[in-house]
Amino acid sequence: MVCFLCVKKASLVGAFFMPAFFAAQVQAQIQPQAFCSASEQLTYVSVKRVVDGDTLRLVDGRSVRLIGINTPELGHKGQTAEPFAVAAQRRLQDLLDASDGQVGLQYGAQRHDRYGRTLAHVFDGAGRNIEAQLLASGLGYQIAIAPNLALLDCQLAAQQFAREQGAGVWRQPVLQAPEELTRGGFRQIKARVRKVQVNAQGAWLELGAAVIRIDGQALKSFKRGSLEDYVGREVIARGWVVDRASRGRNKVGRARWMLILTHPTMIETLSSVKTTL
Known part of the structure; x- marks a missing residue:
């Protein structure tokens, strides 16, 4: 389209x-x-x-x-x-x-x-x-x-x-670090990707106190092998955050917060240089 x-x-x-x-007048005319x-x-x-x-x-x-x-x-x-x-x-x-x-x-x-x-x-x-x-x-x-x-x-x-x-x-985008999350809902998380795991069920991008989850269907929209490029880079991811502790689904050693990523356009890279983790 x-x-x-x-x-x-x-x-x-x-x-x-x-x-x-x-400029303000022009903007008012364009937006609608x-x-x-x-x-x-x-x-x-x-x-x-x-x-x-x-x-x-x-x-x-x-x-x-x-x-x-x-x-x-x-x-x-x-x-x-x-x-x-x-x-x-x-x-x-x-x-x-x-x-x-x-x-x-x-x-x-x-x-x-x-x-x-x-x-x-x-x-x-x-x-x-x-x-x-x-x-x-x-x-x-x-x-x-x-x-x-x-x-x-x-x-x-x-x-x-x-x-x-x-x-x-x-105007002032609300970006939260994983450690700042207090409840679920639609959120923008800013964090550095520490590790990526991919299997038949989907993919997980580990951010410390949070993890990004990409299910198998959504994973088809990503280029093969592209997720590994996120490791060591700072990203902003948008999506619905789930509090796994409130649902009794969290296990010891797992991140409490899980952001459901549905498409490549919902994540962007901020840093062009990788950081060794």
């Missing part, structure tokens, strides 16, 4: 040399226009309400989880909402209102998640992809989970735009 940004990259670079007030094109006929449906920044409840009773984005969590059970969680929810509501409460659905190759929610790319009345608009505004993180990768490239481009602008969650 192609991601269309209505201002060319050269224009974006030039914006950094404009007066601050003019980032979108991905649908690859098939859309099914338009009516939305009952916005649950959070990445979930909709339809009039027909279905819950729709937007593919390719994870927005910060709203506060539940007395917990404080994560930064930009409310902003993401409000932005999604604004996009819905501008589309007269109607959205087009492009269903994922995997149509439902383990919670029974419908997995779909969501488009506004003008055919613009809503996930990409949220990503371009920095109101969530791009996530890649096979086989629902139809709009991966253009959504990554939308996220990269937000990163370059320092928008939303990219």
